[in-house]
Amino acid sequence: MRISLTVNGMREGEDVEPRLLLVHFLRERLGLTGTNVGCDTTSCGACTVLLDGESVKSCTVLAVQADGTEVTTIEGVSGDGELNPLQAALQRHHGLQCGYCTPGMVMAATSLLRENPDPTEDEVRLGLEGNLCRCTGYQGIVDAVLEAARGSAR
Ligand code: FES
Ligand code: FES
Secondary structure (H helix, E strand, O other), X not given: OXXXXXXXXXXXXXXXXXXXXXXXXXXXXXXXXXXXXXXXXXXXXXXXXXXXXXXXXXXXXXXXXXOOOEEEOHHHOOOOOOOOHHHHHHHHOOOOOOOOOHHHHHHHHHHHHHHOOOOOHHHHHHHOOOOOOOOOOHHHHHXXXXXXXXXXXX
């Protein structure tokens, strides 16, 4: 099937098998390997991207379901090679260890902060509950999201 979508601001048109998952389309067809695969049970969130601004687990979406949409991956969240404020806060708070979960965390937190620009700690924890960190670095991640929220609220 022919699909046409916008990924990180670029129009993409590709022929895909109907069974192809969005995460595999992004990684293997477009070379956007920042979106990770961390499980086969839809539980880890390492594959989180924004689909028309909403966070989704791209391992549970078929590429054909993304036809006509706008997708943002971790490669599209900042410009000119600079960290965006959320990414910089994650770095400051040591909100990553191996980094495998980090792209998904950034995308989920981006969506969370768009919906709720001034979350409480509990709301951050609830908002990120679909994203697992095997290194268990949750406190730094939560602190970073709260700091990013405070910065954008200034
Ligand atoms: S790879 Fe998508 S939830 Fe784990
Ligand atoms: S930093 Fe290693 S999985 Fe989260």
